[in-house]
Amino acid sequence: MSIIESPTDSPATQAIYERTRANQGFVPDYTRVMAVNPEAHDAWEALVQAIATPLGHRRWELVTLAAAAGIRSRHCRLAHGAKSLPILGADGLRAVARDYHQAGLSDAEVAMMDFAYRVSTDSSTMDDGDALVLREAGFSDREIVDIALAAAARNYYSRAIQALGVVVETPAVLDDDLRDALVDDL
Template sequence: MTILRMTPENEASGLTAAIYDDDRRSLGYVPSHTKAMSLNPEAYIAFESLISAIRSSLGLRRYELVTLAAAQGIGSTHCRLAHGKKMLSILGENELIAIARDFHNAGLSEAEVAMMDYGLKLSTDPASMTDSDAQKLRDLGFSDREIADITFAAAARNYISRAVLAMGVDLDVPEGISDELQDALLAPLPQMQLKLAVPPKSSGGN
């Protein structure tokens, strides 16, 4: 539980009230992470504008897949649940459960797996990334604009996920998520999946 005092819904005004209203319209409620990030409503609005620009350029499916992988790498249960709920509008529940458990073996295309690996690596070991990571995406047909958008989507998820975790925000479980899907979304990162995304560093030699 966060020690920060978030603005109660019945006290919200101005930009904060508009942000809350938007969530009520789209989600049916105002999540705890929205209330926390709305402590600076101008920054929240700027972040939403950034996400809109990335998502509209990359496409909803690709954006959500990269976001899911990045959130898994960070260990953000908040974002895994929130975006798992959103992905039910574009994927069947069984397919989403398979992706959440192990996207390498969920029937995704090679290109989709590669971009999720990229988002996962950016969220777990960004200092080890080299031109070869972007080159792999290019070899699979992604344009430089798309590679940039994949990078921005994963990096943006790091911003909000790490902020929410640092502030100790309560975890909301969206309505409409089955127990099986919830378990898949909250499961820890499979070690084999992590090894595939981030190969072990060589110890070198003398």
């Protein structure tokens, strides 16, 4: 566990814990740590909704998996691997985790994931050509902005939980093979 201690007597923190338990069945260490600042936690949740809702669940998760790989975030690869499991299935998730270029995704999805990975590894050299690849893959300007925001948001959250020494937890729905596929190359 992180050295950060979350106040258990705070009504705002308890509300965050209750929502998390309802959605995930438990309160991960990263939620416990980030709930120390409930206003920032709630703002994060609102930001996620503002980006993920128009982007769509599948695209949000694919962008998140690519961005988390780029930033080498085991936390987010595992958490979002679990969230992607109902969308992709075990075989699909395993394929995406090992090499999304060979996972049977559409060309547009691969372009989107390439963009998100690059945001996490080399954003300072990105230019209009990177966004143009997405436009040529059929994405609207709004979708391009949302893809960039989703990848950048993942960087924000991942860096914060890494910096705070949050324990990496493997969600119970991921077997050892899926866990390894998601984090072996990080």
